[in-house]
Amino acid sequence: MLRVINVVGARPNFMKVAPxxxxxxRRPTRFQPLVVxxxxxxxxxxxxxxxxDLDLPQPDIHLGVxxxxxxxxxxxxxxxxxxxxxxxxxxxxxxxGDVNSTIACALVCVKLGIKVAHVEAGLxxxxxxxxxxxxxxxxxxxxxxxxxxxxxxxxxxxxEGIPRERIRFVGNVMIDSLQKNLKVASALPTREQLGxxxxxxxxxxxxxxxxxxxxxxxxxxxxxxxxxxxxxPIVFPVHPRTRKTIAELGLSERVASIKDLRTVxxxxxxxxxxxxxxxxxxxxxxxxxxxxxxxxxxPCLTLRENTERPITVELGTNIVVGTDTTKIISAAMTALNxxxxxxxxxxxxxxxxxxxxxxxxxxEYAL
Ligand code: UD1
Numbered sequence: 001m002l003r004v005i006n007v008v009g010a011r012p013n014f015m016k017v018a019p020x021x022x023x024x025x026r027r028p029t030r031f032q033p034l035v036v037x038x039x040x041x042x043x044x045x046x047x048x049x050x051x052x053d054l055d056l057p058q059p060d061i062h063l064g065v066x067x068x069x070x071x072x073x074x075x076x077x078x079x080x081x082x083x084x085x086x087x088x089x090x091x092x093x094x095x096x097g098d099v100n101s102t103i104a105c106a107l108v109c110v111k112l113g114i115k116v117a118h119v120e121a122g123l124x125x126x127x128x129x130x131x132x133x134x135x136x137x138x139x140x141x142x143x144x145x146x147x148x149x150x151x152x153x154x155x156x157x158x159x160e161g162i163p164r165e166r167i168r169f170v171g172n173v174m175i176d177s178l179q180k181n182l183k184v185a186s187a188l189p190t191r192e193q194l195g196x197x198x199x200x201x202x203x204x205x206x207x208x209x210x211x212x213x214x215x216x217x218x219x220x221x222x223x224x225x226x227x228x229x230x231x232x233p234i235v236f237p238v239h240p241r242t243r244k245t246i247a248e249l250g251l252s253e254r255v256a257s258i259k260d261l262r263t264v265x266x267x268x269x270x271x272x273x274x275x276x277x278x279x280x281x282x283x284x285x286x287x288x289x290x291x292x293x294x295x296x297x298x299p300c301l302t303l304r305e306n307t308e309r310p311i312t313v314e315l316g317t318n319i320v321v322g323t324d325t326t327k328i329i330s331a332a333m334t335a336l337n338x339x340x341x342x343x344x345x346x347x348x349x350x351x352x353x354x355x356x357x358x359x360x361x362x363x364e365y366a367l
Pocket of ligand 1: 011012040041042043046047067068098099100101131239240241244
């Protein structure tokens with residue numbers, strides 16, 4: 001029996017951990033899963049609703065760290081996670097993604113000699129100003145098992161000197177959640193409730209510090225959105241960080257003045273999937289949404305200068321456009337005018353079975 005602590009901290013972790021915990025519950029004689037929530041995200045809309053939507057069991061342990069500077073938040077997770085590991089004595093700790101909770105918990109484990117596995121290992125933007133890039137690099141250096149979502153991730157790890165035997169290419173676990181929930185999400189009345197007409201809308205998310213914490217980049221993006229919104233309504237679920245910086249940068253009136261830029265509170269997993277699966281265009285600076293739109297075949301413009309998920313550009317629907325106003329407008333117009341959809345090509349092993357492969361690998365490792 002493998003006793004596994006599954007760590008969740010922030011919004012993009014929940015849809016990665018839910019299928020893994022569900023798969024462990026399907027192998028009750030071999031896995032004993034525990035869920036530890038660090039509390040990095042704590043709002044109902046950023047956390048609680050995801051447990052409901054994804055059928056993720058309530059956390060066995062909640063560390064309640066909340067928001068703080070990166071150092072303070074990472075340190076708080078470490079301080080509170082260490083006694084949990086000492087008490088629970090897990091065989092494995094499983095961390096996912098690239099948030100501060102990921103590196104904090106991985107670091108606690110290696111110092112205690114507890115085995116740690118990293119799901120979504122090996123992704124690299126090569127932009128070390130991104131907090132997530134540092135979290136990814138460091139977590140991959142210290143974790144015992146690295147579960148990769150795409151072949152480029154394996155190549156990155158090998159180039160960094162990670163021994164091959166620590167790497168397992170298992171595919172993208174977010175797609176397990178997407179496939180499981182698409183039908184239920186599609187049947188929800190989300191679009192009707194937002195007064196959207198058919199599929200004639202775009203969907204926008206923005207939360208990267210490099211976009212929303214700086215007035216110049218935020219204004220360049222707003223200028224582009226103003227032009228795109230003359231063509232079709234843009235639904236914009238606003239991340240708490242973004243809501244805060246809109247107010248701090250004095251941009252509230254500007255945002256409100258853009259006709260048909262429809263700001264709403266952050267959406268739950270199913271409501272967001274309802275919207276993303278039928279949008280004509282998605283504009284985002286999120287990593288996971290680049291992957292979901294590729295799986296769904298929905299055109300995606302990434303409002304960043306780089307991506308750690310190049311497979312979504314090579315095989316999928318993603319275009320990395322940056323934050324230049326003219327480039328965003330031009331890419332959006334091209335996407336909207338192009339009615340022929342790219343052939344839907346799924347990256348290898350984005351097949352809904354990734355969580356099973358992760359469990360197989362954990363069992364095999366134990367032999
Ligand atoms: C974090 C992750 C990022 C991920 C994003 C998804 C890191 C370094 N960043 O960024 O990789 O893409 O989550 O959402 O781990 N806040 C609330 N309520 C909450 C959570 C946050 O109001 O439930 C506000 C607080 O003002 C906080 C700010 O949002 O200071 C930023 O939160 P934080 O967890 O530091 O980073 P995110 O920008 O959410």
